Amino acid sequence: MSDSPAIEFVHVQYRTERNRVLLADLSLSVRRGEILMLLGPSGSGKTTSLKLINSLLTPSQGHISVDGRPLQDWDLIRLRRNIGYAIQEGGLFPHYTVWDNVALVPWLERWDREKIRARVREVLDMVGLPAGEFATRYPHELSGGQRQRVGLARALAANPPILLMDEPFGALDPITRAELQKEFSQLHKRLSKTVVFVTHDVSEALMLGDRIALMDAGALRGIYAPREFLSSSDPAVKPYVDAYRSMQQVFQS
Amino acid sequence: MVLLIFDNPSQFILSHHREVLRLAGEHLWLVGISMLLAIVIGVPLGIFLTRRPGWKNLVLGTNSIIQTIPSLALFGLLLPLPWLGARADRLAIFALTLYALLPIIQNTYVGIIGIDPPVREAATAMGLTRRQLLWHVELPLASSVIVAGIRVATVSTVGLATIAAAIGAGGLGEFIFRGLNMVDNNVILAGAGPAAAIALGAYLLLGLLQRTLAPARH
Numbered sequence: 001m002s003d004s005p006a007i008e009f010v011h012v013q014y015r016t017e018r019n020r021v022l023l024a025d026l027s028l029s030v031r032r033g034e035i036l037m038l039l040g041p042s043g044s045g046k047t048t049s050l051k052l053i054n055s056l057l058t059p060s061q062g063h064i065s066v067d068g069r070p071l072q073d074w075d076l077i078r079l080r081r082n083i084g085y086a087i088q089e090g091g092l093f094p095h096y097t098v099w100d101n102v103a104l105v106p107w108l109e110r111w112d113r114e115k116i117r118a119r120v121r122e123v124l125d126m127v128g129l130p131a132g133e134f135a136t137r138y139p140h141e142l143s144g145g146q147r148q149r150v151g152l153a154r155a156l157a158a159n160p161p162i163l164l165m166d167e168p169f170g171a172l173d174p175i176t177r178a179e180l181q182k183e184f185s186q187l188h189k190r191l192s193k194t195v196v197f198v199t200h201d202v203s204e205a206l207m208l209g210d211r212i213a214l215m216d217a218g219a220l221r222g223i224y225a226p227r228e229f230l231s232s233s234d235p236a237v238k239p240y241v242d243a244y245r246s247m248q249q250v251f252q253s
Numbered sequence: 254m255v256l257l258i259f260d261n262p263s264q265f266i267l268s269h270h271r272e273v274l275r276l277a278g279e280h281l282w283l284v285g286i287s288m289l290l291a292i293v294i295g296v297p298l299g300i301f302l303t304r305r306p307g308w309k310n311l312v313l314g315t316n317s318i319i320q321t322i323p324s325l326a327l328f329g330l331l332l333p334l335p336w337l338g339a340r341a342d343r344l345a346i347f348a349l350t351l352y353a354l355l356p357i358i359q360n361t362y363v364g365i366i367g368i369d370p371p372v373r374e375a376a377t378a379m380g381l382t383r384r385q386l387l388w389h390v391e392l393p394l395a396s397s398v399i400v401a402g403i404r405v406a407t408v409s410t411v412g413l414a415t416i417a418a419a420i421g422a423g424g425l426g427e428f429i430f431r432g433l434n435m436v437d438n439n440v441i442l443a444g445a446g447p448a449a450a451i452a453l454g455a456y457l458l459l460g461l462l463q464r465t466l467a468p469a470r471h
Contacts, residue, residue, distance in 0.1 A: 080380030091375030
């Protein structure tokens with residue numbers, strides 16, 4: 001069981017109700033414990049792929065397995081509680097405090113009170129928001145970066161083995177973004193979760209990813225380790241590498 | 254002058270205070286029961302429409318048509334019906350409930366549909382069941398919009414309920430119709446004044462509730 005990939009796509013196609021093909025034919029394995037970056041322009045099918053994993057969307061064709069089990073064999077609610085989900089702007093519940101946002105899933109899972117209390121403190125600490133200061137605040141009383149941290153803490157709360165992240169740092173200012181990227185990278189080394197991370201930012205992909213899956217127009221162009229990505233001769237990769245290099249030159253000069 | 258005009262109805266109200274209180278009590282009862290029914294039917298129906306949007310036009314359309322029927326005509330039309338027509342208050346409550354439904358259904362639907370899509374999506378992705386999504390996310394976040402619908406419906410029901418006196422269902426409308434027959438403004442105002450006060454009271458109270466429930470925004 002443990003040698004099966006954490007997530008596997010086999011010839012997956014996704015069409016909208018109006019028959020627009022958002023994902024043409026995706027086959028892809030996500031290894032246990034890796035961060036796989038889905039990189040591509042908007043409309044390339046990255047978010048669609050992500051939402052297929054936790055069954056927010058259902059494939060029109062093909063199969064997806066999580067933990068070696070086809071999705072249709074999973075209880076939908078169990079599946080989703082096994083998968084943390086963090087999105088841009090956090091998607092926090094505006095009527096819940098930070099504490100309640102983070103505690104919701106453990107509470108729904110009927111953890112006992114002490115365990116929930118300890119866990120919420122722990123994950124808030126992990127994301128750099130001490131419970132003493134932040135627990136009773138509401139999302140609208142937080143900065144964008146803080147909301148994003150709460151979103152991450154909430155995704156981690158029930159300790160799911162898999163984490164899906166959809167441009168979680170996309171709406172942040174560059175300094176906060178860099179800070180969160182760095183912290184996330186360190187956090188991942190400690191937690192070793194399987195992460196699928198959607199981004200359109202090539203430097204984010206290179207910095208965080210163990211592997212980078214480049215997507216374009218609903219298709220996978222290739223999967224690369226960061227080093228391979230930078231030296232790839234694929235014409236689809238080139239614009240990204242050029243953009244990355246020119247950015248680096250700007251910083252160096 | 255002003256003093257004179259307002260002096261007389263208050264004198265009338267004072268000298269008939271028992272009757273005013275009784276009719277105001279009947280009025281509150283008609284409105285209260287109708288609103289309770291309208292909420293118990295309207296909120297679940299609004300929730301249903303968010304789950305099966307295909308029914309939206311049928312349900313809201315039918316309701317809008319009901320709204321266009323003049324109340325006096327509706328009371329009269331329902332009178333010959335077997336069970337309903339047997340008791341005037343029963344019939345009045347039925348009609349008032351029908352009128353009150355539309356804003357409640359509509360606001361429940363709009364309140365839930367209007368929730369920020371990422372919030373609903375995150376809740377679903379976190380593995381909330383349909384029911385948990387409803388109770389933990391949708392209803393709390395839509396509550397102030399739903400109460401706004403209840404508020405609109407209550408105020409108009411207080412007014413409409415005065416018409417119920419025309420079919421003998423009682424309430425403050427009795428003074429209004431009696432005053433119209435007697436061509437006595439004081440008697441009309443003895444009904445209209447307290448009815449307006451009830452409407453205003455309900456408006457303010459529900460407004461307070463609505464503001465308490467309104468989710469904080471930045």
